[in-house]
Amino acid sequence: MDVVGVGAAGLGTLAPDARRLVDAAEVVVGGDRHLDMLGERPGVRLVPWPSPLLPGLRALLDDLSGRRVVVLASGDPHVSGIGSTLVRELGPEAVRVHPAVSSVALARARMGWAAEECEVVTLVGRDVDRLRRDLAPRARLVVLTSGEDAPARVAALLVDEGYAGSRLTVLGDLGSPDESRIDAVAASWDGRPAPRLHLVCVECSQGPASRAPSLVPGLPETAYENDGQLTKRVVRAAALAHLAPRPGDVMWDLGAGAGSVGIEFARQHPRNEVHAVERDPERAARVRRNARALGVPGLRVVEAWSADAL
Known part of the structure; x- marks a missing residue:
């Protein structure tokens, strides 16, 4: 099974080898957005992901066994993506991943942040409270999110932890012609919905009422x-x-x-x-x-x- 990462700008961003894999596939699996990029494909079976994903995934994989299958995914499929899930299910020998530029790499480029100067925190499929562990003065966080209300939930958590002055940058549709950017402060986030494809960059600013504790054992x-x-x-x-x-x-x-x-x-x-x-x-x-x-x-x-x- 080949898992092909697609940039937000669509199939035109694929390298020639990745494009050939897509064109030669008997079955293409992906979300509705990715399958819509393909248009009409006579003789090719287009399969959307089951919903919910995990309970129906094994049956889908069994049904596709023995076929030339290509999975379309966003960016780097190993960055909070389907690539890691498929490797866990099928084993690394059965899955070949062909990544595009990840949303994390694009976000760091837009923010001017070096990789070694920031942390990546994923809230995809996870509780927003997971972010509390990573708050620290002057920390730079690239937060992978899901849901249009995710920036509002992140902003509310920052205020609750005493980081109300932290800067939020919501980057939407990275790498596409519709790319967007919203800059705000956590305390004044207005609750506007984010683009469906987005992530949140946080520059932590600790206020006098901050209570985010150290990671060193022996908390008060x-x-x-x-x-x-x-x-x-x-x-x-x-x-x-x-x-x-x-x-x-x-x-x-x-x-x-x-x-x-x-x-x-x-x-x-x-x-x-x-x-x-x-x-x-x-x-x-x-x-x-x-x-x-x-x-x-x-x-x-x-x-x-x-x-x-x-």
Whole structure:
């Protein structure tokens, strides 16, 4: 299966080799926007993605097995795109990705930001609270988003975290003739809908009321909502030092209480995975609230006795 990245300007942006792949395909899979670019293709089966995608993806892939299949995707299919999903499903040997220039690269070019001077945060298919972990004074963030209201949600989160003076730049339809740019400050974002294809660049400006904490383990006790069942700050710092989490590590936090140890483990890297086990429903709900407030809404809370959860 070949996955071909297409720029916002359409099929005319494809390199000759990528164009030949599209022209030789028996089946072309993509979103409505990409399939509409092809026009009439006698003898070629045009297949839209199932909705919702993941529950129907395996059946679609099985149905297309043995055919010359080309998947059309936006920009670089490995940047919060379908390329990564297909590799997970089929394995890297079965998928060849032919990227176009990514929206991230175009955004950095428009902003004049060097790659090593900014961070990429994806909120595609994720909770906007994920962004809280990455806020820091003078940070430059390229935020991948979905939904016309995404800039408004990002602006509201920045205000809530004390970063109301941060500059937002909404870049729409990057690389196309309809490319657009909106510059604003988080506190005065007017709620206007963004173009369907857009991302948000954030230049963080910390206000005096900012409460976004450091990533260093041992957050102050005031960072957590709790009922007194909270591991002390110095103990948390020592525990995380001994655990020494690395990217992609997994932790089971048995008897999570307020969730503090697991939350700080998860905050060390976006790929870290935490399962917080707490039998008390009220405390379990509190762990979820704390995880969202501290930028790790993906932390999994298991309401069960510890022995039953393992």
